[in-house]
Amino acid sequence: MRATPPMNPQTQPLLQVQDLRVRFGAKEVVHGVSFDVHPGEKLALVGESGSGKSVTALALLRLAGDARIEGRALMQGRDLLQLPERELRAVRGEAIAMVFQEPMTALNPLMTVGQQVAEVLMLKQGLSKSQSAQSAIELIANTGIPEPARRAACYPHQLSGGQRQRAMIAMALACRPRLLLADEPTTALDVTLRGQILELLSDLQRQTGMAVLLITHDLNLVRRFADRVAVMEHGHLVEQGGVAQVFGAPKHDYTRRLIGSAPRRDVIEAEDVAGAEGAAPAAQAGGLSVAYPVAVPGLRGWLAKGEFVAVKGVGFRIQRARTLGVVGESGSGKSTLAQALLGLLPARGELQVAGQAWQQPAHRNSAHNQALRRQVQVVFQDPFSSLSPRMTVEDIVGEGLRVHAPQLPAPERRARVAAMLAEVGLAEAQFPGLLARYPHEFSGGQRQRLAIARALIVQPQLLVLDEPTSALDVTIQQQVLSLLARLQKERGLSYLLITHDVAVVRAMAHEVIVMKDGEVVESGGVHQVLDAPRHPYTQRLVAAAAMQDSAG
């Protein structure tokens, strides 16, 4: 636990936000928010998606599109909301700088990183071309990018995600701003990189004495980073105070829910289902390889296709009513593995679902494969792209029955759809006319429940969960996970759970495999792998998560 920073009540606040209201058209999204940022302070603005936290930050620099902004934002006595555009432009970058979530889109792909940093220096500080190029390299070096001179000559796509975000920070700090607005600066990064970026921000904050307003939905980041925290819900600021105070004794109901929403383990432990050991596994694979055709450059490409092997000789076994967690960084072949298991990609090697192998190529809809599809279903990460916006709930959930039980009369099908929806927690009583509704009326968590209902209506043995909760807000995440745990207990379902969130694996999985570059680098029981990781990647992953836990 960190020491509370010196809070001198006499110091004039750097930024005073008073009764800020933001309206898009007729819809008000921020309802009168007031807070202060003191010099050298690290304030975190926390909230779930749609709580208005990002809009609040953008509104301070009047960057929130065609929003109507009311209230006052006093920066050293000047109201940012009343400044003429010319003077505001001087404030942006010089007094207040911003770091965005997605560094790939925030950087210009046609300019080298060094040029982009240097441009800021030339514009804002009037340095000459050679001076600014030299300072740009120094700034980039300060953000901990190795070989700064060489990296400065790189284009954004040539840098890794973490380095891009560092370059963004170098740009933001080019003019030594008094206040840095960091809008979800680590969300787009791999878990193991998040801690490093935060440490960098902390170091730079200490060196320069600037204030930081961190906007995030990740409470662990707040615990590690911030001095004070302000919690937003539906455009209202419901609670603010020192980090220790808010986390230790949350006053507002919403804050309490937010803090209490870490995934909890509520599954039947492996020992208790040991009796099922003799039964056929829900799925098993050995020496499984999946390859994509890729274009070969040059004239040879006209005649032959190359091959990219995304999954190389993977083996695993999923017992009945158990969960296999698959962990790995992006690009490690997790999702390809899932698609092979679903019979959507041709695969080589041994692969059985419910005791039967796919007829290769598996993506062909032969009668055998068609029957087998019933046994393994899928829930995807993004609840918005996984439901067709132009189909009703009844059509979406009932689709599996149309395919696998076409003889079923329509009223019977409707009854089964309604029963399935009730089982995942969507009852007709709460949503009048539920079956005739369209997906756009449901929130992310509810859409995920619809996706689960669609998968379960054909009564599969195995459910592939491809990052099922990573697109959801933390309070919703816990609800969906406990729904999945309950369905596993009630129906004896097996799960293949793909995720990069150690907390989710800890809560849900019985066994874990860790993938890197298409190979399994580590496997075993969940406690064994996560408590005593052997492979360096697993160690890094667990360490990053552990740092967050211990900080709380």
Next chain:
Amino acid sequence: MDAPLRTAAHPTAPSLSPTRRAWRRFRANRLGFWSLVVFCTLVVLSLGAELISNDRPLLVRYQGQFYLPMLHDYPETTFGGDFQTPADYLDPYVRQRITEGGNWAVYTINPYGPKTLNYFAKAPNPSGPSRANWLGTDDRGRDLLAQLIYGFRVSVLFGLALTAAGVLLGVLAGAVQGFFGGKTDLALQRFIEIWGSMPELYLLIIFSAVFAPSIALLLVLLSLFGWMGLSDYVRAEFLRNRQLDYVKAARALGVPDRQIIWRHILPNSMTPVVTFLPFRMGAAILALTSLDFLGLGVPPGTPSLGELLSQGKNNIDAWWISIFTFGVLVTTLLLLTFMGDALRDALDPRKAEQ
């Protein structure tokens, strides 16, 4: 935040499909909506052009008997004339016979058909607007208003047919390319490039020399080349949509390709098609008009806006021909453009989210 608690946010009103919501946004755009209303009214009126502008009366009561000149040809002798030829109801003599005494006749509002020559005009052809010919006559003495009404009908129907054919072919080709991808896509794309580089106008000239010119031939020829722009958009939408998660989920359920295309991808790929409909129709009308202007369009004698424009060019003193034809053309295209703008706004995904 608990799922059931969210219920309060949902009104009990019936759920609106995305299409219905887009229609609502379209209706909220007053210019676009009223353009649609006016355009539809004009089209419906022009479909019943025979009841508005015709050289035969709708109904004649002659010596205690009813006659329907629109449906039957009656010789002039029926109405006490001298000749066995079909009666010319604009002939002052015939007109007098069927309207005197207890006889009466109901003429249409504009008593000329598209091919009716006004033999009884008081001024030389082309004659300017007068009580007899409200918008004047063209250089052969045909009533301009009648020409415009029938010409508008031909243009709109041709535009509709050409748009429908283009959409059908374009969606089909785009769907096949986008869904199957790979070699199918490659082959069709090369075919489109070759097909698209054919000189359309020369082909039209050649074909109009070989075949007897007709509207059907024109429709077929223009359809053959009119689908390519659209197929690119549909192809792109299919390429994007086919790898979305809901399509993967449908595949995992074992839904056949045919149904994936029809139920899942196609309804979600129609936005660019629908958005372009009014603009495509405007372009089709304009294409017909310009071909007619060049004399490569509809067969001679068919009422056509392009032919009238060409007459206007040849008779530059007869200002009424150019002005009124131009007015009809501009009004039609403007209405279509306003509709297109409103439709584009209504289907804008950014606005759909609000």
